[in-house]
């Protein structure tokens with residue numbers, strides 16, 4: 386891109402230009418990604434630590450483009466948020482995730498809960514609750530089987546968050562606070578909201594057993610959840626030490642590579658469908 390110089394001259398920087406062009410190209414490709422069937426979902430199991438039972442899955446969006454290859458959501462979600470295209474992606478994700486629950490039902494795998502991530506842009510727009518109702522009506526999925534994940538900043542920085550959260554509660558859909566502990570939630574504010582789940586951010590789980598600060602934070606979140614009567618789930622659990630620590634401190638639920646990576650729906654069915662009589 387060209388940047389405006391001191392006297393209004395346009396300075397031309399080849400390095401920046403390369404980046405800018407690359408970004409524009411990616412944005413253009415992203416805009417067509419849904420209609421070209423390049424967007425799809427992977428699902429990561431959420432389990433009860435002691436029994437290993439499947440309690441739900443989280444839908445994680447994927448983009449494969451013939452020219453770009455696989456693009457991480459860490460890259461394209463912020464881009465989609467900037468362009469506003471996140472609303473189309475988010476809508477597609479919500480409907481597809483609900484449809485997938487019914488496909489598993491029919492195939493004999495009862496996944497108790499589907500967690501879907503919402504971006505701040507979707508909530509800000511104000512039309513989220515009706516969209517959720519539409520997705521449920523269109524698929525016939527029971528509201529209690531759907532859980533929406535938002536970060537603390539969505540709750541704290543969206544004017545309409547209170548109305549949105551109450552609307553979700555009225556519909557009967559669950560709400561999880563994602564990446565909990567990394568934002569700036571006011572606990573007093575949180576207490577007024579009908580939130581169901583706190584998800585302990587992966588960054589606090591990573592160095593458990595090595596870093597006493599992270600341990601203290603994880604324990605504090607578990608205690609907080611208990612005292613507020615919320616369910617707590619830890620994300621990013623990769624080894625048995627972390628799982629044992631969580632269980633020892635009263636966190637019964639987890640998600641992470643130890644239990645399964647995000648996978649295609651057929652693979653989830655293969656892995657978990659056969660375990661249903663255990």
Ligand code: C2E
Pocket residue numbers: 429444445446457458459462475478502503504563564587620621622623640641642643647
């Ligand atoms: P998130 O919501 O915090 O999702 C968890 C991320 O951690 C996922 O990365 C998941 O693959 C990864 N993960 C899970 N278990 C482990 C583990 O044991 N170790 C490590 N190192 N990583 C683990 P992913 O799929 O790349 O997604 C990144 C982020 O992109 C998500 O973070 C979320 O913020 C965003 N995202 C993904 N799908 C959607 C979507 O459908 N809508 C919106 N708005 N955002 C999405």
Ligand code: CA
Pocket residue numbers: 443502534563
């Ligand atoms: Ca999430």
Ligand code: CA
Pocket residue numbers: 563564584586587620
């Ligand atoms: Ca998270």
Ligand code: CA
Pocket residue numbers: 564586587
């Ligand atoms: Ca995260």
